[in-house]
Amino acid sequence: MIESPLNYTGGKYRLLPQILPHFPNDINRFVDIFCGGCNVGCNVEADNIVFNDNNTMIISLFNVLRDNPKDETLLAIERIIKKYKLSNVNKNGYEFYSCKSGEGLADYNRPYFNQLRDDFNKRKRKDRYYYYMFYVLVVYAFNNQIRFNSKGEYNLPVGKRDFNNQMRRKLTEFIDYIQNHEVLFTNLDFRRFELNENTDFIYADPPYLITCASYNENDGWNETMERDLLEYLDQASDNGIRFALSNVLRSKGKENRILIDWINANVHRYRVIELDYGYGNSNYHTKDKTSKSEEVLIVNY
Numbered sequence: 001m002i003e004s005p006l007n008y009t010g011g012k013y014r015l016l017p018q019i020l021p022h023f024p025n026d027i028n029r030f031v032d033i034f035c036g037g038c039n040v041g042c043n044v045e046a047d048n049i050v051f052n053d054n055n056t057m058i059i060s061l062f063n064v065l066r067d068n069p070k071d072e073t074l075l076a077i078e079r080i081i082k083k084y085k086l087s088n089v090n091k092n093g094y095e096f097y098s099c100k101s102g103e104g105l106a107d108y109n110r111p112y113f114n115q116l117r118d119d120f121n122k123r124k125r126k127d128r129y130y131y132y133m134f135y136v137l138v139v140y141a142f143n144n145q146i147r148f149n150s151k152g153e154y155n156l157p158v159g160k161r162d163f164n165n166q167m168r169r170k171l172t173e174f175i176d177y178i179q180n181h182e183v184l185f186t187n188l189d190f191r192r193f194e195l196n197e198n199t200d201f202i203y204a205d206p207p208y209l210i211t212c213a214s215y216n217e218n219d220g221w222n223e224t225m226e227r228d229l230l231e232y233l234d235q236a237s238d239n240g241i242r243f244a245l246s247n248v249l250r251s252k253g254k255e256n257r258i259l260i261d262w263i264n265a266n267v268h269r270y271r272v273i274e275l276d277y278g279y280g281n282s283n284y285h286t287k288d289k290t291s292k293s294e295e296v297l298i299v300n301y
């Protein structure tokens, strides 16, 4: 299976064995309408795949990764790592940086990471080099997260890890996939995405109203958007389009009333498949590891 090269917050990689068996096997166009790290769309059987997200940075990065030779991309990334003196544990081992694996590389990388972040934030040209810098930043950032402040500056601190063999493998497998399949990346608010009646299958993995992630911050996702999405899916369904919606009904003492009311109002049209997610997604930074999230997949077929 292909895993996102971004270790994306809220990524569905670990849930794929439970989600994929519920997808139909006659999909013409698969629309991963909140694609994030692309974990889902990359692993489905379909004639062609559309990856959509309203995050311009990730969609531009994916286009750069698709449209440039893999060797050039890897070389450019290695050059940035070298130029900024960021750690390269694959090559030199942890001892070289006076860090033990558990403690991570943050202390060593901090000044170099901050320099790269400054240069990235100051850069005017949004060329492919800019997106390679962005990718390296995410790889070396705190929990590989993506967050920009109101001035449009990337503002996460350094993280514990680097461009290790696992990250490199994820990146090369992802590039191989997007360069060898019919894929399209679009950068739209979901409400503006036009569906093709009868040919599309839509997979929706929106930000969860009751959990935290950087894309929920600053009104990134709110009750109005939640209601708009449910209406969008109702409309798609009326037009004969099949959908699957990922979400959580309850998590850490909160419940999504809007979603639960919608399900109750549509018991004869939609089906709720309960997923087992154990401790919830470790990418959501929960302090209480014992509280389970009620993860579900809601389908109209």
Ligand SMILES: C[S@@+](CC[C@H](N)C(=O)[O-])C[C@H]1O[C@@H](n2cnc3c(N)ncnc32)[C@H](O)[C@@H]1O
Binding pocket: 004, 008, 009, 010, 011, 012, 013, 033, 034, 035, 036, 037, 038, 039, 040, 052, 053, 054, 055, 188, 189, 190, 191, 205, 206, 207, 208, 215, 220, 221, 225
């Ligand atoms: C839970 S994540 C998707 C994770 C993805 N399924 C994966 O496995 O990597 C939700 C995504 O929705 C995107 N998003 C938020 N609001 C949106 C909107 N109005 N239209 C389109 N995408 C949006 C966020 O940028 C984020 O990438």
